[in-house]
Amino acid sequence: MTTADASKAVGSPIAFDAVLFLSFGGPDEPADVRPFLENVTRGRGVPPERLDEVAEHYLHFGGVSPINRLNLEMIDSLRGELVSRGVDLPVFFGNRNWHPMIEDTVVEMYRAGHRRVLVFPTSAWGGYSGCRQYNEDIGRALSAATAALPEIASDPMLLRKLPQYWHEPSFVEAFGDAVIRAVGQLPNRPVRPRLVFTAHSIPVAADRSDGPAGSGGQLYQRQVSAAAAAVAEKAGYGTEFDLVWQSRSGPPQVPWLEPDICDHLEIVATQGAEQVVVCPVGFVSDHLEVVWDLDNEAAETAERLGLGYVRADTVGTDTRFIALIADLIDRYRGGEVPTGPTSLPGDDAGRELGCADNGSTCRAVCCVPARRPART
Numbered sequence: 001m002t003t004a005d006a007s008k009a010v011g012s013p014i015a016f017d018a019v020l021f022l023s024f025g026g027p028d029e030p031a032d033v034r035p036f037l038e039n040v041t042r043g044r045g046v047p048p049e050r051l052d053e054v055a056e057h058y059l060h061f062g063g064v065s066p067i068n069r070l071n072l073e074m075i076d077s078l079r080g081e082l083v084s085r086g087v088d089l090p091v092f093f094g095n096r097n098w099h100p101m102i103e104d105t106v107v108e109m110y111r112a113g114h115r116r117v118l119v120f121p122t123s124a125w126g127g128y129s130g131c132r133q134y135n136e137d138i139g140r141a142l143s144a145a146t147a148a149l150p151e152i153a154s155d156p157m158l159l160r161k162l163p164q165y166w167h168e169p170s171f172v173e174a175f176g177d178a179v180i181r182a183v184g185q186l187p188n189r190p191v192r193p194r195l196v197f198t199a200h201s202i203p204v205a206a207d208r209s210d211g212p213a214g215s216g217g218q219l220y221q222r223q224v225s226a227a228a229a230a231v232a233e234k235a236g237y238g239t240e241f242d243l244v245w246q247s248r249s250g251p252p253q254v255p256w257l258e259p260d261i262c263d264h265l266e267i268v269a270t271q272g273a274e275q276v277v278v279c280p281v282g283f284v285s286d287h288l289e290v291v292w293d294l295d296n297e298a299a300e301t302a303e304r305l306g307l308g309y310v311r312a313d314t315v316g317t318d319t320r321f322i323a324l325i326a327d328l329i330d331r332y333r334g335g336e337v338p339t340g341p342t343s344l345p346g347d348d349a350g351r352e353l354g355c356a357d358n359g360s361t362c363r364a365v366c367c368v369p370a371r372r373p374a375r376t
Protein backbone atom coordinates (compact mmCIF):
# COMPACT_ATOMS: atom_id res chain seq x y z
CA MET A 1 0.00 0.00 0.00
CA THR A 2 1.53 3.31 -1.00
CA THR A 3 1.32 6.51 0.98
CA ALA A 4 -0.86 8.12 -1.68
CA ASP A 5 -3.38 5.27 -1.46
CA ALA A 6 -3.46 5.42 2.29
CA SER A 7 -4.09 9.15 2.49
CA LYS A 8 -7.10 8.74 0.19
CA ALA A 9 -8.50 5.99 2.32
CA VAL A 10 -10.99 7.97 4.35
CA GLY A 11 -14.26 7.86 2.45
CA SER A 12 -13.05 5.72 -0.46
CA PRO A 13 -13.84 2.01 -0.60
CA ILE A 14 -10.64 0.24 0.38
CA ALA A 15 -10.77 -3.09 2.14
CA PHE A 16 -10.19 -3.32 5.86
CA ASP A 17 -7.50 -5.68 7.12
CA ALA A 18 -8.26 -6.14 10.83
CA VAL A 19 -10.87 -5.75 13.56
CA LEU A 20 -10.43 -4.03 16.91
CA PHE A 21 -12.86 -5.20 19.58
CA LEU A 22 -13.07 -2.14 21.85
CA SER A 23 -14.47 -2.30 25.35
CA PHE A 24 -14.57 -0.63 28.75
CA GLY A 25 -12.04 -2.77 30.64
CA GLY A 26 -12.04 -3.93 34.24
CA PRO A 27 -9.60 -5.07 36.93
CA ASP A 28 -7.99 -8.53 36.74
CA GLU A 29 -6.79 -8.62 40.36
CA PRO A 30 -7.30 -6.71 43.62
CA ALA A 31 -4.25 -4.46 43.05
CA ASP A 32 -5.83 -3.29 39.77
CA VAL A 33 -9.04 -2.01 41.35
CA ARG A 34 -7.90 1.46 42.48
CA PRO A 35 -5.82 2.33 39.40
CA PHE A 36 -8.66 1.09 37.18
CA LEU A 37 -11.19 3.27 38.99
CA GLU A 38 -8.84 6.22 38.72
CA ASN A 39 -8.64 5.69 34.97
CA VAL A 40 -12.44 5.53 34.71
CA THR A 41 -13.15 8.62 36.75
CA ARG A 42 -10.18 10.87 35.94
CA GLY A 43 -11.42 14.46 35.83
CA ARG A 44 -15.10 13.48 36.14
CA GLY A 45 -15.86 14.67 39.63
CA VAL A 46 -16.93 11.30 41.03
CA PRO A 47 -16.81 11.69 44.84
CA PRO A 48 -14.29 9.54 46.78
CA GLU A 49 -17.14 7.95 48.79
CA ARG A 50 -18.62 6.59 45.57
CA LEU A 51 -15.22 5.23 44.52
CA ASP A 52 -14.81 3.47 47.89
CA GLU A 53 -18.23 1.93 47.44
CA VAL A 54 -17.52 0.73 43.91
CA ALA A 55 -14.09 -0.60 44.97
CA GLU A 56 -15.96 -2.74 47.53
CA HIS A 57 -18.17 -4.16 44.77
CA TYR A 58 -15.09 -5.26 42.83
CA LEU A 59 -13.40 -6.64 45.97
CA HIS A 60 -16.55 -8.63 46.68
CA PHE A 61 -15.64 -10.58 43.53
CA GLY A 62 -11.99 -10.99 44.56
CA GLY A 63 -10.99 -7.79 42.77
CA VAL A 64 -11.69 -9.38 39.39
CA SER A 65 -14.26 -8.00 36.98
CA PRO A 66 -15.83 -10.63 34.75
CA ILE A 67 -15.68 -8.19 31.83
CA ASN A 68 -12.29 -9.19 30.41
CA ARG A 69 -13.08 -12.92 30.44
CA LEU A 70 -16.49 -12.25 28.86
CA ASN A 71 -14.97 -10.08 26.15
CA LEU A 72 -12.35 -12.76 25.40
CA GLU A 73 -15.13 -15.34 25.10
CA MET A 74 -17.00 -13.09 22.67
CA ILE A 75 -13.81 -12.51 20.68
CA ASP A 76 -13.21 -16.25 20.53
CA SER A 77 -16.72 -16.86 19.21
CA LEU A 78 -16.38 -13.98 16.76
CA ARG A 79 -13.12 -15.39 15.39
CA GLY A 80 -14.86 -18.73 14.85
CA GLU A 81 -17.78 -17.03 13.13
CA LEU A 82 -15.49 -15.03 10.81
CA VAL A 83 -13.51 -18.16 9.91
CA SER A 84 -16.72 -20.07 9.14
CA ARG A 85 -17.74 -17.26 6.78
CA GLY A 86 -14.35 -17.23 5.09
CA VAL A 87 -13.70 -13.68 6.32
CA ASP A 88 -9.96 -13.52 6.86
CA LEU A 89 -9.61 -10.67 9.35
CA PRO A 90 -7.69 -10.95 12.63
CA VAL A 91 -9.48 -9.65 15.75
CA PHE A 92 -7.52 -7.60 18.30
CA PHE A 93 -8.70 -6.55 21.77
CA GLY A 94 -8.34 -3.13 23.42
CA ASN A 95 -10.00 -1.23 26.26
CA ARG A 96 -10.60 2.32 27.40
CA ASN A 97 -9.74 1.86 31.07
CA TRP A 98 -7.69 -1.29 31.58
CA HIS A 99 -5.27 -3.70 29.94
CA PRO A 100 -5.05 -4.46 27.14
CA MET A 101 -5.27 -0.67 26.70
CA ILE A 102 -6.37 0.55 23.29
CA GLU A 103 -3.21 2.68 23.01
CA ASP A 104 -1.05 -0.46 23.20
CA THR A 105 -3.30 -2.50 20.92
CA VAL A 106 -3.21 0.10 18.16
CA VAL A 107 0.61 0.14 18.26
CA GLU A 108 0.63 -3.65 18.16
CA MET A 109 -1.76 -3.65 15.19
CA TYR A 110 0.32 -1.13 13.27
CA ARG A 111 3.51 -3.08 13.92
CA ALA A 112 1.75 -6.21 12.65
CA GLY A 113 1.15 -4.35 9.38
CA HIS A 114 -2.48 -3.35 9.77
CA ARG A 115 -3.48 -0.01 8.28
CA ARG A 116 -7.28 -0.27 7.96
CA VAL A 117 -9.14 -1.28 11.03
CA LEU A 118 -12.86 -1.70 11.71
CA VAL A 119 -13.61 -1.01 15.37
CA PHE A 120 -16.45 -2.85 17.10
CA PRO A 121 -17.46 -1.15 20.37
CA THR A 122 -19.18 -3.15 23.12
CA SER A 123 -21.73 -0.36 23.54
CA ALA A 124 -24.80 -0.41 21.31
CA TRP A 125 -25.73 3.20 22.12
CA GLY A 126 -25.31 6.81 21.17
CA GLY A 127 -24.54 9.71 23.44
CA TYR A 128 -21.34 10.60 25.25
CA SER A 129 -20.56 7.50 27.36
CA GLY A 130 -21.92 5.00 24.86
CA CYS A 131 -20.49 6.44 21.65
CA ARG A 132 -18.57 9.70 21.64
CA GLN A 133 -16.24 8.55 24.42
CA TYR A 134 -15.31 5.46 22.36
CA ASN A 135 -14.49 7.79 19.48
CA GLU A 136 -12.33 9.79 21.88
CA ASP A 137 -10.56 6.56 22.85
CA ILE A 138 -9.81 5.85 19.19
CA GLY A 139 -8.49 9.39 18.65
CA ARG A 140 -6.33 9.23 21.79
CA ALA A 141 -4.94 5.83 20.85
CA LEU A 142 -4.07 7.02 17.36
CA SER A 143 -2.26 10.09 18.75
CA ALA A 144 -0.34 7.90 21.19
CA ALA A 145 0.55 5.45 18.42
CA THR A 146 1.68 8.31 16.17
CA ALA A 147 3.92 9.63 18.94
CA ALA A 148 5.40 6.15 19.46
CA LEU A 149 5.73 5.34 15.74
CA PRO A 150 6.50 8.47 13.71
CA GLU A 151 6.15 6.47 10.46
CA ILE A 152 2.37 6.63 10.94
CA ALA A 153 2.53 10.22 9.69
CA SER A 154 3.68 9.10 6.23
CA ASP A 155 1.97 5.68 6.15
CA PRO A 156 -1.26 6.40 7.99
CA MET A 157 -3.75 4.17 9.69
CA LEU A 158 -7.53 4.29 9.40
CA LEU A 159 -9.64 3.25 12.39
CA ARG A 160 -13.34 3.25 11.54
CA LYS A 161 -15.85 2.74 14.33
CA LEU A 162 -18.81 0.61 13.31
CA PRO A 163 -22.28 2.15 13.67
CA GLN A 164 -24.53 1.78 16.69
CA TYR A 165 -26.48 -1.47 16.72
CA TRP A 166 -29.23 -1.05 19.37
CA HIS A 167 -31.87 -1.29 16.63
CA GLU A 168 -30.47 -4.35 14.83
CA PRO A 169 -32.98 -7.24 14.62
CA SER A 170 -30.49 -9.84 15.93
CA PHE A 171 -29.75 -7.71 18.99
CA VAL A 172 -33.47 -7.41 19.70
CA GLU A 173 -34.12 -11.12 19.04
CA ALA A 174 -31.31 -12.31 21.30
CA PHE A 175 -32.61 -10.13 24.16
CA GLY A 176 -36.22 -11.13 23.41
CA ASP A 177 -35.33 -14.82 23.78
CA ALA A 178 -33.42 -14.09 26.97
CA VAL A 179 -36.58 -12.52 28.40
CA ILE A 180 -38.67 -15.53 27.37
CA ARG A 181 -36.14 -17.88 29.04
CA ALA A 182 -36.18 -15.75 32.20
CA VAL A 183 -39.99 -15.79 32.36
CA GLY A 184 -39.79 -19.58 32.03
CA GLN A 185 -37.64 -19.78 35.17
CA LEU A 186 -40.39 -18.33 37.37
CA PRO A 187 -43.29 -20.43 38.63
CA ASN A 188 -46.41 -20.19 36.48
CA ARG A 189 -48.89 -17.77 38.05
CA PRO A 190 -52.17 -16.31 36.79
CA VAL A 191 -50.50 -12.92 36.38
CA ARG A 192 -47.32 -12.99 34.29
CA PRO A 193 -44.14 -11.45 35.73
CA ARG A 194 -43.69 -7.72 35.37
CA LEU A 195 -41.04 -6.94 32.74
CA VAL A 196 -38.48 -4.31 33.75
CA PHE A 197 -35.68 -3.13 31.46
CA THR A 198 -32.60 -1.50 32.85
CA ALA A 199 -29.63 0.41 31.44
CA HIS A 200 -26.75 2.42 32.89
CA SER A 201 -27.92 5.78 34.17
CA ILE A 202 -26.19 8.91 32.88
CA PRO A 203 -26.43 12.53 34.01
CA VAL A 204 -29.71 14.12 32.85
CA ALA A 205 -27.75 17.03 31.37
CA ALA A 206 -25.58 14.66 29.31
CA ASP A 207 -28.67 12.87 28.03
CA ARG A 208 -30.38 16.13 27.04
CA SER A 209 -27.51 17.42 24.97
CA ASP A 210 -27.37 14.69 22.29
CA GLY A 211 -29.92 14.09 19.56
CA PRO A 212 -31.62 15.51 16.49
CA ALA A 213 -32.27 19.25 16.51
CA GLY A 214 -35.73 20.07 17.78
CA SER A 215 -36.16 16.63 19.37
CA GLY A 216 -35.16 17.82 22.82
CA GLY A 217 -32.07 15.64 22.74
CA GLN A 218 -32.16 12.48 24.85
CA LEU A 219 -30.63 10.35 22.13
CA TYR A 220 -29.47 7.65 24.58
CA GLN A 221 -32.72 7.54 26.52
CA ARG A 222 -34.80 7.33 23.35
CA GLN A 223 -32.62 4.59 21.89
CA VAL A 224 -32.77 2.52 25.09
CA SER A 225 -36.51 3.03 25.20
CA ALA A 226 -36.94 2.00 21.55
CA ALA A 227 -34.79 -1.10 22.05
CA ALA A 228 -36.75 -2.04 25.20
CA ALA A 229 -40.03 -1.66 23.29
CA ALA A 230 -38.76 -3.88 20.49
CA VAL A 231 -37.53 -6.55 22.93
CA ALA A 232 -40.82 -6.46 24.88
CA GLU A 233 -42.74 -6.92 21.64
CA LYS A 234 -40.51 -9.85 20.69
CA ALA A 235 -41.05 -11.46 24.10
CA GLY A 236 -44.82 -11.18 23.77
CA TYR A 237 -45.21 -8.33 26.25
CA GLY A 238 -46.53 -5.81 23.71
CA THR A 239 -46.31 -2.37 25.26
CA GLU A 240 -46.44 -3.61 28.86
CA PHE A 241 -43.01 -2.98 30.30
CA ASP A 242 -41.08 -0.58 32.51
CA LEU A 243 -37.76 1.11 31.80
CA VAL A 244 -35.52 2.07 34.69
CA TRP A 245 -31.86 2.93 35.28
CA GLN A 246 -29.02 1.58 37.36
CA SER A 247 -25.48 2.14 38.63
CA ARG A 248 -25.70 5.93 38.95
CA SER A 249 -22.43 7.62 39.83
CA GLY A 250 -21.41 11.24 40.37
CA PRO A 251 -22.17 13.60 43.25
CA PRO A 252 -25.65 13.11 44.79
CA GLN A 253 -26.78 16.67 43.97
CA VAL A 254 -26.34 16.13 40.22
CA PRO A 255 -29.50 14.65 38.63
CA TRP A 256 -29.09 11.35 36.75
CA LEU A 257 -31.73 9.40 34.82
CA GLU A 258 -34.31 7.88 37.20
CA PRO A 259 -35.98 5.86 38.60
CA ASP A 260 -33.28 3.60 39.95
CA ILE A 261 -33.99 -0.13 39.63
CA CYS A 262 -34.16 -0.72 43.41
CA ASP A 263 -36.52 2.22 44.03
CA HIS A 264 -38.66 0.94 41.19
CA LEU A 265 -38.89 -2.55 42.70
CA GLU A 266 -40.40 -0.96 45.83
CA ILE A 267 -43.08 0.70 43.69
CA VAL A 268 -43.75 -2.47 41.73
CA ALA A 269 -44.25 -4.34 45.01
CA THR A 270 -46.71 -1.75 46.37
CA GLN A 271 -48.63 -2.06 43.10
CA GLY A 272 -49.19 -5.73 43.91
CA ALA A 273 -46.74 -7.38 41.54
CA GLU A 274 -45.59 -10.84 42.65
CA GLN A 275 -42.80 -11.50 40.17
CA VAL A 276 -40.39 -9.50 38.05
CA VAL A 277 -38.10 -10.24 35.17
CA VAL A 278 -35.29 -7.72 34.87
CA CYS A 279 -33.66 -7.38 31.45
CA PRO A 280 -30.31 -5.49 31.35
CA VAL A 281 -30.85 -4.29 27.78
CA GLY A 282 -28.23 -1.55 28.31
CA PHE A 283 -25.30 -3.99 28.48
CA VAL A 284 -23.95 -6.67 26.18
CA SER A 285 -22.34 -8.92 28.82
CA ASP A 286 -22.75 -9.99 32.45
CA HIS A 287 -20.03 -7.69 33.74
CA LEU A 288 -19.80 -6.13 37.17
CA GLU A 289 -22.66 -3.64 36.79
CA VAL A 290 -24.89 -6.65 36.08
CA VAL A 291 -23.59 -9.18 38.58
CA TRP A 292 -23.33 -6.65 41.42
CA ASP A 293 -26.09 -4.11 40.86
CA LEU A 294 -28.65 -6.61 39.57
CA ASP A 295 -27.71 -10.07 40.86
CA ASN A 296 -26.82 -8.79 44.33
CA GLU A 297 -28.48 -5.45 45.09
CA ALA A 298 -31.67 -5.69 43.06
CA ALA A 299 -32.09 -9.40 43.82
CA GLU A 300 -31.79 -8.68 47.56
CA THR A 301 -34.26 -5.83 47.31
CA ALA A 302 -36.72 -8.12 45.54
CA GLU A 303 -36.27 -10.80 48.18
CA ARG A 304 -36.92 -8.33 51.00
CA LEU A 305 -40.09 -7.24 49.19
CA GLY A 306 -41.22 -10.82 48.64
CA LEU A 307 -41.00 -10.46 44.87
CA GLY A 308 -40.08 -13.41 42.68
CA TYR A 309 -37.07 -12.19 40.70
CA VAL A 310 -35.12 -13.40 37.67
CA ARG A 311 -32.53 -11.45 35.75
CA ALA A 312 -32.52 -12.15 32.00
CA ASP A 313 -29.21 -13.00 30.30
CA THR A 314 -27.30 -10.40 28.36
CA VAL A 315 -26.61 -11.17 24.69
CA GLY A 316 -22.91 -12.03 25.28
CA THR A 317 -21.99 -15.09 23.21
CA ASP A 318 -25.54 -15.73 21.98
CA THR A 319 -24.94 -16.99 18.43
CA ARG A 320 -27.23 -14.29 17.03
CA PHE A 321 -25.25 -11.53 18.70
CA ILE A 322 -21.92 -12.93 17.53
CA ALA A 323 -23.43 -13.28 14.04
CA LEU A 324 -24.51 -9.63 14.25
CA ILE A 325 -20.95 -8.51 15.01
CA ALA A 326 -19.75 -10.58 12.05
CA ASP A 327 -22.56 -9.12 9.90
CA LEU A 328 -21.48 -5.58 10.72
CA ILE A 329 -17.87 -6.44 9.85
CA ASP A 330 -18.96 -8.23 6.67
CA ARG A 331 -21.21 -5.35 5.59
CA TYR A 332 -18.51 -2.72 5.86
CA ARG A 333 -15.20 -4.49 5.41
CA GLY A 334 -15.11 -3.57 1.72
CA GLY A 335 -14.77 0.08 2.72
CA GLU A 336 -18.25 1.40 2.05
CA VAL A 337 -19.38 3.98 4.58
CA PRO A 338 -22.33 2.90 6.74
CA THR A 339 -25.27 5.05 5.76
CA GLY A 340 -28.96 4.93 6.38
CA PRO A 341 -31.81 6.16 8.50
CA THR A 342 -31.63 5.23 12.16
CA SER A 343 -35.37 4.93 12.81
CA LEU A 344 -35.41 7.61 15.46
CA PRO A 345 -38.03 10.31 14.99
CA GLY A 346 -36.53 13.57 13.83
CA ASP A 347 -33.33 11.95 12.60
CA ASP A 348 -32.23 12.46 9.01
CA ALA A 349 -30.63 9.86 6.77
CA GLY A 350 -26.88 9.90 6.28
CA ARG A 351 -23.83 8.27 7.78
CA GLU A 352 -25.13 5.91 10.42
CA LEU A 353 -24.92 7.01 14.02
CA GLY A 354 -21.68 6.08 15.71
CA CYS A 355 -19.72 5.46 12.52
CA ALA A 356 -16.65 7.66 12.55
CA ASP A 357 -13.05 7.62 11.33
CA ASN A 358 -10.02 8.06 13.56
CA GLY A 359 -12.07 9.36 16.46
CA SER A 360 -13.70 12.21 14.56
CA THR A 361 -17.35 13.09 15.12
CA CYS A 362 -19.85 10.74 13.49
CA ARG A 363 -22.96 12.84 12.87
CA ALA A 364 -24.20 16.11 14.20
CA VAL A 365 -27.15 14.43 15.94
CA CYS A 366 -24.93 12.08 17.88
CA CYS A 367 -21.41 13.17 18.57
CA VAL A 368 -22.01 16.88 18.48
CA PRO A 369 -24.74 18.22 20.73
CA ALA A 370 -27.51 19.18 18.31
CA ARG A 371 -28.95 22.10 20.24
CA ARG A 372 -27.45 25.52 19.90
CA PRO A 373 -25.93 26.83 23.10
CA ALA A 374 -28.33 29.04 25.05
CA ARG A 375 -28.04 32.74 24.21
CA THR A 376 -26.33 34.78 26.85
Ligand SMILES: CC1=C(CCC(=O)O)c2cc3nc(cc4[nH]c(cc5[nH]c(cc1n2)c(C)c5CCC(=O)O)c(CCC(=O)O)c4C)C(CCC(=O)O)=C3C
Pocket residue numbers: 024025026027037040041044046050051054065066067122123124125129130200201202203247248249250282283287288289
Ligand atom coordinates in the same frame (compact mmCIF):
# COMPACT_ATOMS: atom_id res chain seq x y z
C1 LIG B 1 -23.77 4.58 29.45
C2 LIG B 1 -22.75 3.75 30.22
C3 LIG B 1 -22.43 2.42 29.98
C4 LIG B 1 -23.01 1.53 28.88
C5 LIG B 1 -22.24 1.66 27.61
C6 LIG B 1 -20.92 0.91 27.64
O1 LIG B 1 -20.96 -0.31 27.88
O2 LIG B 1 -19.90 1.54 27.48
C7 LIG B 1 -21.44 2.05 30.95
C8 LIG B 1 -20.82 0.79 31.02
C9 LIG B 1 -19.92 0.35 32.02
N1 LIG B 1 -19.56 1.04 33.15
C10 LIG B 1 -18.64 0.25 33.84
C11 LIG B 1 -18.00 0.62 35.04
C12 LIG B 1 -18.02 1.90 35.59
N2 LIG B 1 -18.72 3.00 35.14
C13 LIG B 1 -18.46 4.10 35.95
C14 LIG B 1 -18.94 5.37 35.78
C15 LIG B 1 -19.82 5.83 34.79
N3 LIG B 1 -20.44 5.06 33.82
C16 LIG B 1 -21.21 5.88 33.00
C17 LIG B 1 -22.00 5.47 31.91
C18 LIG B 1 -21.98 4.19 31.34
N4 LIG B 1 -21.18 3.14 31.76
C19 LIG B 1 -21.08 7.23 33.49
C20 LIG B 1 -21.73 8.44 32.88
C21 LIG B 1 -20.22 7.19 34.60
C22 LIG B 1 -19.75 8.37 35.45
C23 LIG B 1 -18.30 8.68 35.26
C24 LIG B 1 -17.94 8.87 33.81
O3 LIG B 1 -18.52 9.77 33.16
O4 LIG B 1 -17.11 8.11 33.32
C25 LIG B 1 -17.54 3.68 36.95
C26 LIG B 1 -16.93 4.59 38.01
C27 LIG B 1 -17.39 4.29 39.37
C28 LIG B 1 -18.90 4.52 39.56
O5 LIG B 1 -19.66 3.63 39.21
O6 LIG B 1 -19.23 5.58 40.03
C29 LIG B 1 -17.28 2.32 36.73
C30 LIG B 1 -16.37 1.39 37.56
C31 LIG B 1 -18.42 -0.96 33.11
C32 LIG B 1 -17.41 -2.07 33.50
C33 LIG B 1 -18.00 -3.04 34.50
C34 LIG B 1 -16.98 -4.06 34.90
O7 LIG B 1 -15.88 -3.74 35.36
O8 LIG B 1 -17.27 -5.25 34.76
C35 LIG B 1 -19.20 -0.89 31.98
C36 LIG B 1 -19.30 -1.91 30.86
Ligand SMILES: [Fe+2]
Pocket residue numbers: 200
Ligand atom coordinates in the same frame (compact mmCIF):
# COMPACT_ATOMS: atom_id res chain seq x y z
FE1 LIG C 1 -20.23 2.97 33.59
